[in-house]
Amino acid sequence: xxxxxxxxxxxxxxxxxxGFILTPEQVAExxxxxxxxxxxxxxxxxxxxxxxxxxxxxxxxxxxxxx
Amino acid sequence: MSTDILTISEAAALIKAGKLSPVELTEMCLxxxxxxxxxxxxxxxxxxxxxxxxxxxxxxxxxxxGPTSPLHGIPIGLKDIIDTKGILxxxxxxxxxxxxxxxxxxxxxxxxxxxxxxxxxxxxxxFADGGPSFDLPWPPSRNPWNTQRFTAGSSSGxxxxxxxxxxxxxxxxxxxxxxxGPAALCGIVGLKPTYGLVSRAGVAPAAxxxxxxxxxxxxTQDCALMLQAxxxxxxxxxxxxxxxxxxxxxxxGKGAKGLKVGVLSxxxxxxxxxxxxxxxxIDAAISTYESLGAEIIEIKLSAMQEYNAAxxxxxxxxxxxxYERMMLKNPEKxxxxxxxxxxxxxxxxxxxxxxxxxxRRELIAEMAAAMAGVDVVLTAGNPDEAPPIDxxxxxxxxxxxxxxxxxxxxxxxxxxxxxxxxxxxxxVSIQLAARPFGEAVLLxxxxxxxxxxxxxxxxxxxxxxxxxx
Numbered sequence: 192x193x194x195x196x197x198x199x200x201x202x203x204x205x206x207x208x209x210g211f212i213l214t215p216e217q218v219a220e221x222x223x224x225x226x227x228x229x230x231x232x233x234x235x236x237x238x239x240x241x242x243x244x245x246x247x248x249x250x251x252x253x254x255x256x257x258x
Numbered sequence: 259m260s261t262d263i264l265t266i267s268e269a270a271a272l273i274k275a276g277k278l279s280p281v282e283l284t285e286m287c288l289x290x291x292x293x294x295x296x297x298x299x300x301x302x303x304x305x306x307x308x309x310x311x312x313x314x315x316x317x318x319x320x321x322x323x324g325p326t327s328p329l330h331g332i333p334i335g336l337k338d339i340i341d342t343k344g345i346l347x348x349x350x351x352x353x354x355x356x357x358x359x360x361x362x363x364x365x366x367x368x369x370x371x372x373x374x375x376x377x378x379x380x381x382x383x384x385f386a387d388g389g390p391s392f393d394l395p396w397p398p399s400r401n402p403w404n405t406q407r408f409t410a411g412s413s414s415g416x417x418x419x420x421x422x423x424x425x426x427x428x429x430x431x432x433x434x435x436x437x438x439g440p441a442a443l444c445g446i447v448g449l450k451p452t453y454g455l456v457s458r459a460g461v462a463p464a465a466x467x468x469x470x471x472x473x474x475x476x477x478t479q480d481c482a483l484m485l486q487a488x489x490x491x492x493x494x495x496x497x498x499x500x501x502x503x504x505x506x507x508x509x510x511g512k513g514a515k516g517l518k519v520g521v522l523s524x525x526x527x528x529x530x531x532x533x534x535x536x537x538x539x540i541d542a543a544i545s546t547y548e549s550l551g552a553e554i555i556e557i558k559l560s561a562m563q564e565y566n567a568a569x570x571x572x573x574x575x576x577x578x579x580x581y582e583r584m585m586l587k588n589p590e591k592x593x594x595x596x597x598x599x600x601x602x603x604x605x606x607x608x609x610x611x612x613x614x615x616x617x618r619r620e621l622i623a624e625m626a627a628a629m630a631g632v633d634v635v636l637t638a639g640n641p642d643e644a645p646p647i648d649x650x651x652x653x654x655x656x657x658x659x660x661x662x663x664x665x666x667x668x669x670x671x672x673x674x675x676x677x678x679x680x681x682x683x684x685x686v687s688i689q690l691a692a693r694p695f696g697e698a699v700l701l702x703x704x705x706x707x708x709x710x711x712x713x714x715x716x717x718x719x720x721x722x723x724x725x726x727x
Contacts, residue, residue, distance in 0.1 A: 202605060209578075209604035210586050224598070225605055227656035231567035232610050235617045245615030246622060247467060 263290075263423035263717060266480040270328040273320060280320065280331025284313035284375050287333040291377070291424045294720065297405050299397045300419040302338045303346050303379040309333065312375040319373065328483045330373030335428040337413050338379040339386050339462040340471075342366055345376075349462050351384045352395055352591040353584050363460025364492045365429060365471050372487040377425050381415025385581065386431055386464040388595035389414065390647055398647065401444060402718035403684050407644035410439035412464075416474045417444035421718055427475040427484050433464035433573055434655070435662025437472050438674040438689060442639035445676050445685030445713075447704070448474045449481045450662075452694045453669030454499035456485075457492035465576035467497075468569065468666040477714060478675060478705040482506040485697060501695060509702030515551030517703055519544075520632035522557060526641075529562040530659055533642040536686045539677025543636055543688045546710045547703075557628045557635060565621055565664035570655070571606055571614035572667070578603020598652065622668045629670070629693050634703045637661055639687030643680035665691050675704045676713040685713075 199218050202225055206213055213221075264272070264283070272278035288306060295301060316331035325331065336342060339349045341359035348354045362370065370376070381399040383389030389411045390398040399414040401407040402422040409417050413430025417440030420428055430437035432450040441448025449472045456471045463469055473484035485506050492498045526532045526540060544554055578585075578600055585592070585600045592600065629635060638661045651657065665672040672691035680686050688707070692700035708714060 206601070206604050209582075211589070211601060211604050213601070221598075221601060221605070224602065224653050224656055227653065228570075228602060228605050231570055231656075232606075232613075234564065234567040235571065235610070235613045237617075239616060239620075243616050244619060245612055246618035247615070 263721070264426065265476045266332050266426045266483055267328065267477070269332060269426060270325065270483070273331050274325055280313040280316040280375060281310070283331065284309050284333050287377060287424060287426070290422065294402070294422050294424065297400060297720070298402060298418050298422060298424070299399050300381055300415040300422070300424055301335070301378045302348055302350065302381055302396050302415070305345060305376055305378040308345070309375050309377045316373050316375060325373065327372045327487065329369065329487055331375060332427065333375040333377045333425050334369060335377045335380045335416060335419050335425040336366055337382050337416055337428070337430050339382055339431060340366055340429060341460040342376070342379065345379065347379065348396070349385045350382045350394055350396055351596070353588065355395060359460070361460065364457035364494060365461065365488055368488050369429070380419055380428055383412035383414065384593050384596040385462060386412040386433060386436060387577065388593070388599050390650055391593040391595050393593045400647065401644050401684070402720055403445060403644070404682070405720070406646055407684060408443065408647045408650055410443040410640065410644065412436040413440045413474060417441060417446060417448070420444070420446045420474050420476060422721060423717065427473060427480055429471060430474045431461060431464065432470045432472060432666065433468045434569060434666050435660050437470070437474055438639055438662045438672060441474055441674040442687035443644040443685065446474055446476055447478050447481050447673065447675055448472065449485060449673045449697070450665065450671060451485060451489065451697055452499070452671045454497045455695065455697070456488045457495040457498050459492055459494035463576070463580045465573040466580070467576060468573050470666065478673070478701055478708050479507065479510055481673070482510060482701045499695070504698050506698055506701055509698050510705045512702055513550050514547050514703055514706040517547070517552040517634065517699070518555055518632040519547045519552045519703065520555050520557035520628065520635040522559060522635055522637040524558065525562045525661060526638045530641055530661070532638045533680060533686070535643065535678060535680035536638050536641060539686050539688050540636065540638060542711070543677060543707055546707055550706055550710060555632055557632060559624060559628055560621065562659040562661065562664065564617070565667050566659035568614040568617040568621060569663040569667045571610045572618065574599065574602045575606050575611040595652070618667055625664070625668045625670065626693070633699050634690045634692050637689050639674035639689040643682050643684035643686060661689055670694055671697050671700050673700055673704050675708055677711070678713060
């Protein structure tokens with residue numbers, strides 16, 4: 192289990208922005224899960240060039256683009 | 259009631275020879291449903307009248323002019339997130355109680371056109387994610403090898419129904435492993451095709467850019483026969499591929515001589531060490547392929563966690579966008595585990611999503627390069643036998659990477675094929691994957707392994723069959 196690095200206040204802000212209404216007890220249940228999410232968020236970040244675009248931006252199939 | 263369970267190809271041969279009628283076959287399946295469904299909960303809706311009508315229609319057509327396809331008169335089931343005209347389609351959710359679509363999904367149309375007999379709508383996790391759940395209007399499906407064990411999901415009913423012979427084949431959907439997981443834990447074959455090969459039109463989304471529809475059946479050959487009916491361009495699906503459909507059965511029986519099999523040892527040895535029975539299955543597959551004349555090549559990829567992390571953000575945020583309105587309006591109608599997944603979406607940022615898409619592009623390129631020198635890659639399907647159904651951790655999609663998500667992320671085809679049994683008598687599986695639109699060679703390699711091993715000879719003990727490996 193990753194170290195929980197998020198405060199419940201931080202999570203509550205995210206949830207309020209989304210319009211999801213949770214009790215403090217429910218928010219507390221997600222602290223452990225949020226630790227995993229923060230850990231994965233760090234994992235997908237790295238040095239990339241400007242040209243490292245999101246997947247599927249104008250990746251037409253070969254047969255289609257050859258027409 | 260007969261205890262013999264036929265595969266699709268076996269039944270098709272008997273039907274073609276006039277030795278079996280679709281009506282007789284359908285009644286055999288219905289009898290098994292009556293006997294085992296109370297324990298398995300594989301169906302949300304059993305369409306008994308529709309099945310009998312389909313069977314009679316198929317029988318008349320076959321008597322008049324012979325079968326039009328190997329699926330003509332074959333009883334099948336559809337995961338209950340696939341729209342069926344005039345038939346309840348629940349997505350296993352209280353949100354969809356009473357939802358009766360006015361049109362069939364494209365994949366349902368394709369199987370109907372091939373002459374199949376629709377037995378019913380099969381159990382899923384709620385909106386194809388998050389189970390097992392015990393707080394939904396319908397119970398979760400149970401594993402026919404041991405009904406106290408999990409089927410995996412989300413195509414849980416399809417896995418159970420095929421393994422128990424309630425249907426001869428079925429459709430599942432796969433966003434992070436939802437075809438291949440149940441195939442692995444229920445001891446059947448499950449194929450996730452290349453993204454875009456099978457239309458998603460009329461199927462409830464789990465995550466738009468990761469969703470795949472594919473066949474689940476007892477054998478590789480049966481999956482090939484079903485894929486033949488399902489593949490092809492559909493303008494109703496904006497991501498539908500425009501490629502010609504090859505003969506997916508062409509390579510079956512050609513063995514593995516000359517094939518190059520890449521092995522992803524890092525994933526099952528380091529990133530998520532698998533149980534001894536799963537490792538034994540992988541080692542046996544390597545030995546089998548070598549003995550069949552294939553070349554084994556070790557290939558290197560990034561850690562499985564890299565693929566899973568990118569897949570997590572993409573699937574979570576796309577799911578959240580799809581079901582945001584329901585979550586805002588009636589969150590109490592969701593089961594706890596699906597509501598968890600929607601809460602996760604609120605805890606991700608826009609930058610998380612875009613960074614995951616950028617990482618996805620890098621990982622697609624990495625995997626494409628690694629696969630350039632091989633025909634298929636070999637890894638595990640699931641890390642162990644099925645766990646007890648009441649002991650699946652709440653955060654099971656967060657704390658450990660799975661072996662399947664990588665091929666959703668890259669869109670490449672992948673198949674799970676049984677590779678033995680563990681110490682609890684439950685099935686274990688290997689997973690093979692191929693380059694985009696490489697289903698024909700993928701099926702060839704899977705079929706070669708299947709034919710060289712005895713694992714298709716044993717059915718779940720609850721069926722009371724005498725056959726044993």
